[in-house]
Amino acid sequence: MASLLVSIPAAIVTLVLGMVLVLGGLWTGQNIKLLPVGASLNAPVYDELFRVLFSIGTILFIGVVGLLLFSLVRFRRRPGDLGDGLAMEGNLPLEVFWTAVPAVVIFFVGLYSYDIYDRMGGMMPLNQQGHHTMPTIVTNKRIWGGIGSGSVEAIVPAAAQAPLPVEVTAMQFAFLFHYPRAEIISGELHVPAGRQVDLKLEAKDVIHAFWVPEFRLKQDVIPGQPTLLSFTPMMPGRYPIVCAELCGPYHGSMRSVVVVEEPEIFDEWLRRNSNLPTKA
Template sequence: MKIPSSIWTLLIGIGLTLTSLWYGQNHGLLPTAASDEAVLVDGLFNTMMTVSAGIFLIVEGVLIYCAVKYRRRAGDNEDGPPIEGNVPLEILWTAIPAIIVIGISVYSFEVYNDIGGFDPHSVHESPIMQESMAMPGAAIAATLNDTPPSTAPNLNQQKSDEAMQDPATAAVRNADQIPQKRDAPGVGSVSPSIGASPENVGKPPGLKINVTGLQYAWIFTYPETGITTGEMHVPIGREVQINMTANDVIHAFWVPEFRLKQDAIPGRQSELRFTPKVEGDYTLICAELCGPYHGAMRTQVVVEKPEAFEKWMQEQLVANNNTLKEAVAVNPANLTPDEFLAPYTKDMGIQPEMLHHIHK
């Protein structure tokens, strides 16, 4: 009994769909999803892998089928039949990719919005956007001139001043040597930001950490306690707000398990919010080529239970106090600054050979 081609097409379609769905959820290409935001990003990635796997199987399957079925037989030296084209088929294979791309674009924007990447209120409330809306042509002029009107507040400077109120942060950052840039032209964006997720909008973050990038180390200061460390600790289930800048060149804060990456830019105050969900030690990588020792600019982000985090905080408070008492003592051996600071910075996760790159 010969099976109709329509039945074959249906069975092959079901097989391709099931295979694509299975691979989209079981590709194993991503590391642990260690934050609430990672789950959203993984959903988008899995969807793209499902669609990509289906398209790959269809295209490669048709190519292999045609190469086998329509291969040249022995003794066949005739030209192939002239084919002028098929308009409905061309419309179909143009419309399907267009629909897929539009669908993924909409889904991508929804994920970006859900992780706090877009806040329409901050755009409309920006002084530059208000002026652009009030004055015809002002938006075009703003994009041609990267210096907004002097009457507009410098929000980067305001955020920098707020961070510098913490003595520990002020001791690390050289904000007095780097002028704080004004709003980005046209959109009133202070700096690269991934803000609060929709359910946390309007709520204060559970934990604030000031992050300073410099060649070639990350320095973390906790303004609520004055702790300074080279290894970041955060508690599970508590939203963390990272306020970030750089002392020299552009760096990038990237923890693959969090699925979030944000630039640390001299003269700008970047913001990043996330909520850790899986306990563990994760590597923080600088994702911008920042100099010859760029590959060594990495440290650990420790996600731990709230009680373990509180214990660590208490230990750091004691350690910082003891370190301060020891550091103000006389240096009887006349050590160089690098040699003198090495024992103290070792506990902070800063490599001794990088000390000479750190400037206040």
């Protein structure tokens, strides 16, 4: 058996190991379970990019570490060997390989990231207020570069239902949510499932960050600089809102919750807590 392995050309062994490494990295990236549940329409786009980058990172990490371990064992100094190593100068195929592979990987990641950014609406024209018109994401069969999940999201114009505007105020050490159409101020963010929500975020003192892991949303909130952030919640439930920017001694306790409710339940909450005068 050992003689058979020795007789196999090194190029074939390298090719087989490379194929196993690539397939293993792709499988790992597509089956990784590190992310929390995706509870918004925005989440699958971010998750797809994460899986692709995790696949590439896994392939590179295992490949580099494996090569180092192989070199440590294969080219270790044997007992009694006091001579110098072989004097080798230049290896054109190897130099082309280690230059071309990183270049191709970086080029692919750049194009793929641009594609994701475009599908998230980053390349859409600015509206009259100087902010990006936030799109709605719908399911569309699309596989980019042969790595997509097959159920990839595409950018389309916003749905007919008007977005829900909410003004978010971040301060040491709390979030306040104002619903201008109902004159409600709440310590929790209540939103209906399946409807786009437009947040206008503003900080009153220092820099904060609005982070909802299950929605794949993370946005800095800067004093004097109102920021618009849109998302569409899809899964009813309660999800934590965390300040992800160090903002003072009680930064760790600056938390709130977003409550995603069925539209009927949300409408009832809105009606029950509204401070607008009732019509006679």
